[in-house]
Amino acid sequence: MTSSKDVAKLAGVSQSTVSRVLNTPEKVDKTKYEKVVQAMKELNYRPNSIARSLVKKQTKSIALLSGPLHNPFFVETTTSIVNYSKQRGYNVNVHFENFGDNMSVYQDVLEREVDGIILSSILYDDPIFPELKKQNVPFMMFNRKHREGGNYVEMDNVQAGRMATEHLIALNHKNIVCIGGPSTMTTFQGRYEGFRQVMEENGLEVSDHNARITDTSEEAIRDVITAILAEKNRPTAIFAATDSIAIFVLDDLIQKGYSVPEDISLIGVDNIELSSHHSFQLTTVGMLEESNLGQLAIENLIEQIESPERECIQETYPVQLVRRSTTREIQP
Structure with missing residues (x-):
């Protein structure tokens, strides 16, 4: 079996230089670095990652607890997290939200040795928060946050709800x-609150009739649409608390023979990449920054892992309206 000693001999450098190339390549002279890398290729050398992690007291692995993949937002954020982590030399163990019961998922994560935890699945009063703090491992929340704070990045969800509702009222x-999800999640809690505020400011009632809570699945959205279309006074507009919900709504309305926005206007939140697809052209509210929340979260988490003295990160990003083709003005 090829050893680092063999690599050092072929490259004409010391064994400690080989070690630095593997662990702190930025501190190695470019010429020596290239010689070592070439020697590794010629000898087909594979460093022992377990041994390296024991020496450095790092696993070079991160646990990600993501929301459900039926929401493209989480597909995009998971992709960003995995790709960026790979660039920085970390592997990502991905776990997906078990809607309504995450304890088994959390338990699996807490039993593993990782350098950091990144999660979007946390609830506002999630009992796992104290357990995460006990682990003495950096953890970062994105999209959602906990009542007790901690490290998080989020969009301004209240402002997103206000902006979407103000746009519809202006039309x-x-x-x-x-149509949203459970208020146990700060995304839905905030977006509903923004909706409620603007409706009441304009003298419009908010009740169970026009604020529908779902589990965000396609089946649940279809049930809601069937119910509201069956009513005598059907809505002229729908505010979907996520783009994922909005796309399910759009698909179901078209299947039922309705036209958007001619029959019903529709707006979402998140400004996922799919919302700009020519088949959808979904009006939505999203962040001003080009980076998604997953990207921002993983950048901050890795900085915390590598610089433990960093202060707590709590960022709420502003939003903007992205008007496309699914909303229109109606006669007052």
Whole structure:
């Protein structure tokens, strides 16, 4: 079996230089670095990652607890997290939210040795928060946050709800239905609050009739749409609390023979990449920054892992309206 000693001999450098190339390549002279890398290729050398992690007291692995993949937002953020981590030399163990019961998922994560934890699946009053703090491992929340704070990055969810609702009211819509998820999640809690504020400011009632809570699955969204279309006074506009919900709504309305926005206007939140697809052209509210929340979160987490003295990160990013083709003005 090829050893680092063999690599050092072929490259004409010391064994400690080989070690630095593997662990702190930025501190190695470019010429020596290239010689070592070439020697590794010629000898087909594979460093022992377990031994390296024991020496450095690092596993070079991160646990990601992601929301459900039926929401493209989490597909995009998971992709960003995995790709960026790989660039920085970390492997990512991905776990997915078990809607309504995450304890088994959390238990699996807490039993593993990792350098950091990144999660979007946390609830506002999630009992796992104290357990995460006990681990003495850096952890970062994104998209959602916990009542007790901690490290997180999020969009301004209240402002997103306000902006979406203000846009519909500016187009003369008064009969507006909000479709969201459980208020145990700060994303839905904040976006509903923004909706409620603007509706009441404009003298419009908010009740169970026009604020529908779902589990965000396609089946649940279809059930809601069937129910609201069956009513005598159907809405002229729908505020979907995520783009994922909005896309399910759009698909179901088209299947039922309705036209968007001619029959019903529709707006979402998140500004996922899919929302700009020519088949959707979804009006939505999203962050000003080009980076998604997963990207911002993983950058901050790795900085915490490598610089433990860093202060707590709590960032709430502003939002903007992205007007496309699914909303229109109606006659007052």
